[in-house]
Amino acid sequence: VKFSLLARIGMTSATLLVFTGTTFAQQQPATTIAITHAKIFTLAGPPIDDGVLVIKDGKIAAVGTNVDVPSGAQVIDGKGLQVYPGLFDPVTQIGLSEVSAVSATVDTTETGTINPDAVAADAVLPSSEHIPVTRAAGITEALAVPASGGFDSRGSANLFGGQASAIHLAGWTINDMLIKKSVAMVIDWPTIDSETFDLATFTRKPRAYADAKQEYDKQVDELSDWLDNARHYAVAWGHGGPAEYQRDLKLEALVPVIRGELPVLVFASRVREIREAVEFCDKQKIKMILAGGAESYKVKDLLRSKNIPVILQPTLTEPLDEDDPYDRSLTTAAELADAHVKFAFGSFDNSFARRLGQQAANAVAHGLAYDEALKAVTIYPAQIFGLSDQLGTLENGKIANIIVTNGDPLELTTDVRYLFIKGQLTSTDNKHKALYEKYLNRPKAK
Amino acid sequence: MNKPLSVTLTVVIAAILAAPIASHLFAAEPAATPTPEAAPIILIQNATILTVSHGTIEHGSILIKDGKIAEVGDSVKAPKDAQVIDANGQFVMPGIIDCHSHIAIDGNVNEGSISVSSIANTADVLNPEDIDIYRDLAGGVTTANILHGSANPIGGQTVVIKLRWGQPASKLPFEGALPGIKFALGENPKHSNFGGRGSEARYPATRMGVEETIRGAFSEARDYKAKWDDYNKRSAAGEKNLIAPRRDLRLDPLVEVLEGKRYVHSHCYREDEILMLLRVAKEFGFKVRTLQHVLEGYKVADELAAAGVGASTFSDWWSYKEEAWEAIPYNAALMTRRGVIVSINSDDAEEATHLNQEAAKTIRFGGLSHDEALKLVTINPAIQLGIDKRVGTIDTGKDADLVIYNHDPLSAYAVVQKTLIDGRVLFDREKDLADRANLEKEKKSLIEKEKKEQKEEKKPDAKPGDKKPDEKAKPQSDTAAVGGAL
Numbered sequence: 001v002k003f004s005l006l007a008r009i010g011m012t013s014a015t016l017l018v019f020t021g022t023t024f025a026q027q028q029p030a031t032t033i034a035i036t037h038a039k040i041f042t043l044a045g046p047p048i049d050d051g052v053l054v055i056k057d058g059k060i061a062a063v064g065t066n067v068d069v070p071s072g073a074q075v076i077d078g079k080g081l082q083v084y085p086g087l088f089d090p091v092t093q094i095g096l097s098e099v100s101a102v103s104a105t106v107d108t109t110e111t112g113t114i115n116p117d118a119v120a121a122d123a124v125l126p127s128s129e130h131i132p133v134t135r136a137a138g139i140t141e142a143l144a145v146p147a148s149g150g151f152d153s154r155g156s157a158n159l160f161g162g163q164a165s166a167i168h169l170a171g172w173t174i175n176d177m178l179i180k181k182s183v184a185m186v187i188d189w190p191t192i193d194s195e196t197f198d199l200a201t202f203t204r205k206p207r208a209y210a211d212a213k214q215e216y217d218k219q220v221d222e223l224s225d226w227l228d229n230a231r232h233y234a235v236a237w238g239h240g241g242p243a244e245y246q247r248d249l250k251l252e253a254l255v256p257v258i259r260g261e262l263p264v265l266v267f268a269s270r271v272r273e274i275r276e277a278v279e280f281c282d283k284q285k286i287k288m289i290l291a292g293g294a295e296s297y298k299v300k301d302l303l304r305s306k307n308i309p310v311i312l313q314p315t316l317t318e319p320l321d322e323d324d325p326y327d328r329s330l331t332t333a334a335e336l337a338d339a340h341v342k343f344a345f346g347s348f349d350n351s352f353a354r355r356l357g358q359q360a361a362n363a364v365a366h367g368l369a370y371d372e373a374l375k376a377v378t379i380y381p382a383q384i385f386g387l388s389d390q391l392g393t394l395e396n397g398k399i400a401n402i403i404v405t406n407g408d409p410l411e412l413t414t415d416v417r418y419l420f421i422k423g424q425l426t427s428t429d430n431k432h433k434a435l436y437e438k439y440l441n442r443p444k445a446k
Numbered sequence: 447m448n449k450p451l452s453v454t455l456t457v458v459i460a461a462i463l464a465a466p467i468a469s470h471l472f473a474a475e476p477a478a479t480p481t482p483e484a485a486p487i488i489l490i491q492n493a494t495i496l497t498v499s500h501g502t503i504e505h506g507s508i509l510i511k512d513g514k515i516a517e518v519g520d521s522v523k524a525p526k527d528a529q530v531i532d533a534n535g536q537f538v539m540p541g542i543i544d545c546h547s548h549i550a551i552d553g554n555v556n557e558g559s560i561s562v563s564s565i566a567n568t569a570d571v572l573n574p575e576d577i578d579i580y581r582d583l584a585g586g587v588t589t590a591n592i593l594h595g596s597a598n599p600i601g602g603q604t605v606v607i608k609l610r611w612g613q614p615a616s617k618l619p620f621e622g623a624l625p626g627i628k629f630a631l632g633e634n635p636k637h638s639n640f641g642g643r644g645s646e647a648r649y650p651a652t653r654m655g656v657e658e659t660i661r662g663a664f665s666e667a668r669d670y671k672a673k674w675d676d677y678n679k680r681s682a683a684g685e686k687n688l689i690a691p692r693r694d695l696r697l698d699p700l701v702e703v704l705e706g707k708r709y710v711h712s713h714c715y716r717e718d719e720i721l722m723l724l725r726v727a728k729e730f731g732f733k734v735r736t737l738q739h740v741l742e743g744y745k746v747a748d749e750l751a752a753a754g755v756g757a758s759t760f761s762d763w764w765s766y767k768e769e770a771w772e773a774i775p776y777n778a779a780l781m782t783r784r785g786v787i788v789s790i791n792s793d794d795a796e797e798a799t800h801l802n803q804e805a806a807k808t809i810r811f812g813g814l815s816h817d818e819a820l821k822l823v824t825i826n827p828a829i830q831l832g833i834d835k836r837v838g839t840i841d842t843g844k845d846a847d848l849v850i851y852n853h854d855p856l857s858a859y860a861v862v863q864k865t866l867i868d869g870r871v872l873f874d875r876e877k878d879l880a881d882r883a884n885l886e887k888e889k890k891s892l893i894e895k896e897k898k899e900q901k902e903e904k905k906p907d908a909k910p911g912d913k914k915p916d917e918k919a920k921p922q923s924d925t926a927a928v929g930g931a932l
Contacts, residue, residue: 101639101767130765318796322577323889325882326584326799351765358803361858412806412858432764435744436776436812440783445748 032056033425034069035404035418038078042394043085043379053083055400058423063394074425076404081417084374084409085394086140086401090311090381091265091291091346092353094134095124095144095167100350109147109158113219114226116253118162120144121181124174130350132430135169137354138409138416140401141179141391142169143381145265147186148291149348159223161186163253164265166387168401170421179399183385184265184289185257189277190219191270220280227284230254263287263385265311269294269320278306289384291346294320297332300339309342309384312376314349315359315366327366333376334367344381345373361410373410399423485513485846485869489524493533493850498540498817498824499839508538510846513868518840531850531871536863539820539855540840541588541847543827544798545758546711546738546791548593549578550607550618556595557602561635561649561659564627564699566602568592572615578795583609583873585799586849586862589620591791591831593738594628596713599635599650599659601628603699604711606831608847611872623833626735627699629712631656631719632769639767657722664730667700674701709735709832711758715769717745724753736830738791740781741773747784756830757781758789761804762811778822779812789827806856819856845869 033055040051042063052067053060061070069075098105107123124144134142147161163182171177192212195204233251256262266277269292278299281288290296290310294317296303303310312333319328336343345360347353360373368376382392390399400423407414419426488510495506495518507522508515517523524530548555552573557563572592582590588609594602606623633639636651650656673691681688702708710727714720714737727734736756737743741764743750743757750757759781764773781788790805792798805822808814814822828838837845846869853860865873 099765099768099771101633133764316796316800318578318581323885326581326878351763354762358858362800362803365853365859365861410858412803413809413856415810432774432776432811435772435774436780439744439747439780442745442748445746445752 031423032061032070032073033076033420033423034073035076035078035083035402036069038081038083038404040083040394041085041374043375044393044395051083053394053402055402055420055423058400060394060396060398060400060402062396076418078404081404081406082409083394083402083404084138085378085392086403086419086421087138087356087377087409088344088381088392089134089139089142089347089353089356089377090344090385091145091148091348092134092142093144093148093350094130094142094169094353095126095128096120096146097350098125098128098130110162113159113222114250115146115158115162116160116185116226116257117249118146119165119182120146120163121165121167121174121178124165124167124177126171126173126177129431130353131169132427133351133432134353135419135421135426136416136428136430136433137357138403138405138419139353139356140169140403140419140421142167142353143183143385145184145186145291147188148267158186158188159190159219160226160250160254161188161267163262166385168421170424170426179387179390180385182256182262183387184263185254187223187264187266187277189266189268189273190216191273192216220276223280224284226251226254227258227286230258234258257286258284260285260287263289265289265291267291269313271295271298274299275302278302278308281308282306292348293332294329296341296343297335300336300341303336303341304339307342309344309380310336311346311381311384312336312343314347314352314355315345315362316355330362330366333360333363333373337368337372342380342384344376344384346381357410357414358412361408361412364410377410485510487511487525487528488531488846488866488869488871489522489528490531490533490538490848490850491522493536493538494854495840496537496539496820496855497840498820499841501817508840508846508848510866510869513846513870515840515842515844515846517842531864533850533863535852537851537854537860538840539586539802539849539851540824540838541849541865541867542586542798542801542823543789543831543833543838544582544587544590544792544801544823545736545789545827545830546593546793547582547587547590547795547798548595548793549582549590549795549798550574550576550592552576554595555593556597558595558597561598562600562663562696563594563598563602564600564663564697565695566594567605568594568602569605569619569625572605572607572618574611574613574615574618578798579609580611580873582792582795582798583611583865583867584862584875584878586802586851586855586865587798588847588849588865588867589828589831589833589837590798591626591711591827593626593711596628596630596634597637598628598630599656600663600700601630601713603627603708606833608867609872610867620831620833620836622836623831624707624709625702626709626711627703629660629710629723629734631712631714631723632716633767634713635659653719653722656719657726660723660726661729663697663700664704664726664732667697667704668730670694670697671701671704703732704730706733711736711738713738715739715741715773717742720746721749724749724755727753735832736789739793741770741777743786744774744777744780745772747781747786750781751785756787756789756826758791758827758830760793761790761807775807775811778808779814782808782814782818782822783812787826787829788822789830790822791827802851802855802860803858806858809856816856 035053040048051065054062093108096108110118143164143166145164147158164184166179166183167177196207230251234255268274268277288308292313293310296310315330317329347356360377364370364373379392382388400420402420403416404418405414491507495503506520509517509522509524550572552571557566591606593604604626606620607618608620635656650659734755736758738758740757740759759777762775764770778788801823805819808819825838828834837847848866850864851860863875
């Protein structure tokens with residue numbers, strides 16, 4: 001028997017659905033654009049006053065003061081305006097959900113606990129209303145992350161939640177939008193829950209610690225087993241090839257993880273879970289990125305020593321414990337920065353993704369250096385997910401994801417005047433603005 | 447993670463439907479309450495004062511006496527014994543008023559078992575030790591409208607409180623503020639998003655049924671009122687041997703609504719249900735005081751203005767359910783432009799800690815002025831709650847409920863330095879920071895003590911299952927707060 005029917009079906013659909021991961025050609029003709037007389041924050045050096053930035057074929061072609069505007073270029077006068085790399089939101093459910101409470105519109109979290117082969121890009125809706133709304137906040141790229149919580153979360157812990165995809169927040173199809181199909185494998189780290197939720201009575205019920213701990217250990221063992229099996233699978237495939245082994249899509253999806261090519265994005269809040277996740281990834285020799293990290297400040301030295309970056313939970317989050325300082329969630333970013341832990345801000349949401357800048361600014365109000373905050377929503381997330389050669393700063397050769405604002409992009413009252421994705425001037429109009437204009441012009445009711 | 451941003455639907459559903467979680471009703475009252483000393487005389491000086499009523503005073507001063515604002519201006523003479531708060535480079539604004547809150551409620555916010563739960567009253571279950579009181583105080587909130595949840599077309603009775611951290615439950619209610627009652631329209635009272643297929647339905651299950659539930663209850667209330675009016679009239683006329691009508695605790699609050707002695711605060715989303723409620727109110731001759739959430743209020747802003755109803759909404763929440771699909775962050779500005787009194791509320795303990803920032807968003811979304819934006823969290827909610835003679839602006843004679851920020855409060859970089867209620871500094875950031883080391887020490891010693899006691903209690907027959915969980919239970923108030931949210 002060469003292939004079971006099941007394996008054949010699996011393979012066929014995999015072949016059809018898997019993206020090549022290469023950059024797709026732009027659909028509109030290439031244009032050359034020059035933004036002139038603007039203050040340019042490249043984030044790769046000091047800000048440039050009265051600078052020029054040239055965009056050509058979707059990339060940044062030149063940036064500086066002594067830059068000639070190419071003939072035939074479309075010129076945007078940036079006098080009085082400021083230019084930044086577009087913001088990057090590294091944990092969202094963008095494209096995976098429209099209306100949280102309407103399950104027919106939600107594709108965030110697969111059922112079951114082992115879904116390493118679920119890929120966000122396969123379910124991102126390019127015409128999602130959330131995309132232009134989020135874009136209007138100056139966010140030009142994001143990760144669509146399966147099983148990442150938020151309002152749109154369904155079901156309980158996915159041990160392996162699936163693969164996060166990096167997308168541009170514009171495009172006619174997913175092909176236009178895709179930056180990279182698979183940038184991280186989501187692990188929702190198990191917790192020792194001292195309470196269970198009883199759906200029949202809608203009440204929380206206490207659970208004995210010993211039982212909770214046993215369940216937790218079992219789940220960690222399961223994670224471990226899957227990675228060990230993926231290792232065996234990779235070896236077997238290397239030797240015998242598909243002719244002798246049935247293909248297993250879940251194990252196959254884990255192979256890049258055990259090879260150290262695909263990092264795991266581990267969702268954990270409490271210090272004990274973070275520590276055990278770090279130990280686990282260390283032992284498994286896999287690359288870890290921490291997501292959430294409410295108590296990451298308690299293990300900042302460990303995170304630094306292991307070079308584990310953090311996608312920090314929203315600063316606009318209540319402290320975990322009653323006796324935590326009231327500003328606990330606001331000061332973590334500054335503490336991580338002081339300890340030289342690499343971190344980025346994430347909205348961890350869909351409809352609230354547009355609060356990303358606010359989150360970063362609030363951390364500045366509580367001790368984080370402003371420059372660090374700006375980098376933590378641009379170049380740092382790009383670095384953490386291995387995309388910094390393409391995104392995150394305004395440097396020659398990078399993809400031209402750029403915003404032109406009338407002020408600090410993290411401030412509540414700042415407007416995004418121009419926005420470029422892959423070098424194309426992209427509208428910041430959206431459903432909200434359209435409804436605003438419609439009802440602004442409603443004739444006065446009698 | 448326990449923010450609205452990241453709350454799971456399960457929790458939301460739980461909070462809306464949950465039978466009251468076993469609670470410690472009587473733990474709320476601290477055993478010994480220190481009698482509050484007379485409020486000190488305080489002079490806040492060198493501040494940028496955002497009065498809300500009469501513009502901004504640069505390098506101004508505020509004199510506080512007997513818990514009230516005694517004087518405001520650019521040159522204020524203070525008695526020698528006044529405590530001086532030098533607010534050089536800082537901003538003072540009126541204390542923030544949150545017109546939709548579920549903090550300080552002991553246990554669940556919903557009596558969700560019945561369609562008309564007007565017997566329940568949030569005032570009966572105030573928990574003065576809820577840490578969210580302190581957290582919101584640290585976010586500049588001084589007054590909050592403590593609402594019942596939204597599981598019923600006619601929900602429970604509500605109370606306005608001041609965030610007097612450290613005082614017992616009996617001292618929290620805002621003296622003289624009219625009590626309210628929560629109504630709810632749309633998906634929550636018709637239980638759209640929970641229960642699931644096959645679960646037992648509770649009437650109403652449609653928006654039509656929601657309307658009929660309210661009309662039915664008010665028809666009863668009107669008859670009940672007529673009986674009492676008749677009895678009172680005859681009794682006053684000296685008629686003997688009268689038997690008083692039987693007291694109906696469910697209808698009493700509705701009679702108060704009919705008599706204008708109790709405000710209606712109604713949860714709503716869609717334009718159609720908003721107009722429906724206004725029709726029902728007209729039919730029975732009562733006023734709707736505020737529409738809560740009212741995310742499609744912008745579509746019927748003229749009608750709201752004509753009805754004189756207040757609108758209390760979110761800054762930028764949307765798409766979390768079907769009826770929030772056309773919610774837009776321009777809502778507050780559009781309604782303001784059409785003459786509606788609008789406030790921005792939190793519905794959530796965390797959101798309440800940055801209502802100043804949420805108000806600021808209306809400058810970007812709809813172009814409100816700095817002053818108009820400030821009003822959304824100060825004088826406008828004060829008007830909506832009928833307490834605008836007491837609070838909401840910085841004027842002589844008003845309660846000294848004030849917030850001091852290190853920057854313009856309509857910025858994401860502003861941090862509250864001090865919050866005053868009735869002329870007392872109830873939150874002081876400097877002091878909070880200074881106290882942390884001691885609190886940490888105290889916590890450690892308590893843990894040590896507990897460990898020691900556990901060791902001593904450990905007997906050979908102790909079962910492993912009896913071991914205490916070392917993970918803290920999620921504070922109930924989190925779930926409770928979110929319950930009203932959706």
